[in-house]
Amino acid sequence: MKDLTIDITRLMQRLQALGEIGALSGGGCCRLALSDEDRKGRDLVTGWMRDLGLAVSVDGIGNVVGVRAGQQDGPPVMIGSHIDTVATGGIYDGCLGVLAGLEVVQTLDDARIVTKYPIAVAFFTNEEGARFAPDMMGSAVHQGTLGLDAALAVTGIDGLTVGDELRRIGYAGVAETGNLRARCFVEMHVEQGPILDATGTEIGVVEGVQGISWSEFTFSGVANHAGTTPMNMRCDAGIVAARTAVEARAIADDMGGDQVATVGHLEMVPNLVNVVPNQVQMTVDLRNTGESLLKAAEARLFDFAQKAADVEGVSIARRTLARFEPVVFAAEMVDLIDTTAKARGLSTRRMPSGAGHDAQMFAPNCPTAMIFVPSRDGISHNIEEFTAPDHIRAGADLLLHVVLQKASD
């Protein structure tokens, strides 16, 4: 049993075949949620599920779940991720977790192994949020965090609604949402960051998902002539923004650990070389795996910005654009992934996920964890996204043995 391995050629063929749908010239693909390309991708994967003899159901938000029966009935060990992409996505993000799940099923079939508990492979609607907000929509509805009606009413960037588009592509299913509880949940995913690649590590053992705090500051001062206005008579919105951006970096540097801080968006008014800016709008993205640490980072940032504005005679307005608490995965699942990987001779690194994933929606309701495999140069949401077949093989084999163990407990 320990020597059981997936068929990497078969898995890569499925990845390539799915990547052909919505393929972009130069590589990668575009399968925005509930688009015609998403429908074709869904049809392909659902067909594979049926070919494998899985009992397929589609729920009201279009999540597709295929169940392989066990010796006993009851909640399944669930493997899941998503097959929608951003507009310029790679072929690995999301798809790998779903297709590795099918590969696990087929490997068990080939070995004529019937597990004690059922195993389910699922893909969830609109994980990316590139067409409809919020992201992780299907898994949120599946686990009851988001109401079905609210999700169906969401209007996308093209003015069409989730409900109408689901019906149009034929994936407005009848299975109930919000009441399927898995025995446990495992998601395999590309890291989408540079750590595993840079450190030469094969497996990322994901301990949780970072909490996210997005703040938008609007600093308002007085526009003045850059030549005739003495420094001590300025109310310069720009210098307050610059000092706050430098402080955000200092917060991350001082706190260390998982704390990250990013100023990604800044708009200056009037934005002229010889006029002291009277208004600057700026965002700060703070993330940490610890809620108390994230709160401490926010407190230091907000306090600094207020004082910097006061010193300059600039007013300040702050708006929260997004705020998610960190998610901590179950220690038993994290440990199982780590020890199983090590037993298979794989190098591992415990790490948080800096991005959101479907798994975090399951974490409050069942033991949940994730397996990361390396992203070359950390590149993702980009047609250059790449994970080496050897890394995919190692990750899928690990997924197989973790699932096998959880389905046999």
Place this chain on the structure above:
Amino acid sequence: MKDLTIDITRLMQRLQALGEIGALSGGGCCRLALSDEDRKGRDLVTGWMRDLGLAVSVDGIGNVVGVRAGQQDGPPVMIGSHIDTVATGGIYDGCLGVLAGLEVVQTLDDARIVTKYPIAVAFFTNEEGARFAPDMMGSAVHQGTLGLDAALAVTGIDGLTVGDELRRIGYAGVAETGNLRARCFVEMHVEQGPILDATGTEIGVVEGVQGISWSEFTFSGVANHAGTTPMNMRCDAGIVAARTAVEARAIADDMGGDQVATVGHLEMVPNLVNVVPNQVQMTVDLRNTGESLLKAAEARLFDFAQKAADVEGVSIARRTLARFEPVVFAAEMVDLIDTTAKARGLSTRRMPSGAGHDAQMFAPNCPTAMIFVPSRDGISHNIEEFTAPDHIRAGADLLLHVVLQKASD
């Protein structure tokens, strides 16, 4: 003679009448250089010159000079400024210096005073540079810094050329440019800054014009996911820009004196809340009255930016958008203005001009100085621009007595 004073009612009437041409609703006016409104303004002021018996000439770039004869021939004591405005200008900027000159002439006429040397009142084409670059175009051609043909060939923001527009409005004159040397030059102007108003000072004795250094930095790093990219693996163009902006302020604070530093323009790419910016374009405007100090400020800024970029693994490109050396006005003229003002019981403050003025084109060729009067709240290039009649009266009386003395030496 010491009791001779200008007629503030007459001067204010001329200011208001000129301000009616191109008047904007809500106040202020728009008379862009060589526009129909500029032509109407020129016709009005030239008519006043002729009414006062001045010998009017128009040169090849459209500068208009009216000369009042003295007991002797030879270079005149020249009073000058401009009557063009920015798109949302006030009625004082430029016009005050020209119309105060006419008021000086009329006051001398009323008192039947014939000075030893001639007195000239001039207005120079396109001081603002709002339609055609560079600014101070007419005075630059007048004093030989800029060639006439080059100036005539300049294309404006609307695609029309200086030469064509000069002919269209009938101000392509025949007087030669580049060979009229004044005996001395005095320009009265609103401060366009807050210092006189804030300190309750009646007269700014302008010692020179600040040197100007405009640099555009382009910082280029790597766009990365704000959640999954550890701080120590980032090449963040934004943090380099922010640190350089903070350093620019520190340079001005540390150097003190006249040194000012402004970051007025900043563009971030891709400018998304959750993406580390891979490119930032940013300008820094440095000004000082001392060339060696300005060079020191530049050197410190450029060195800091380079090191900050190196530390972050970000590349840096720098482009000089503008560079003018400081202009120092003749001590004899500056002293004369200061002592004459004090003798008239006016409070004075010696100061540099932070903005460019026609006077700086004369400074290399003849004794030159400027008289500043307060701008309420330092506001200029704005329809809210305002200088109180009492301040205008004090400044114009000072101009009268300074000119009278220089024309009698």
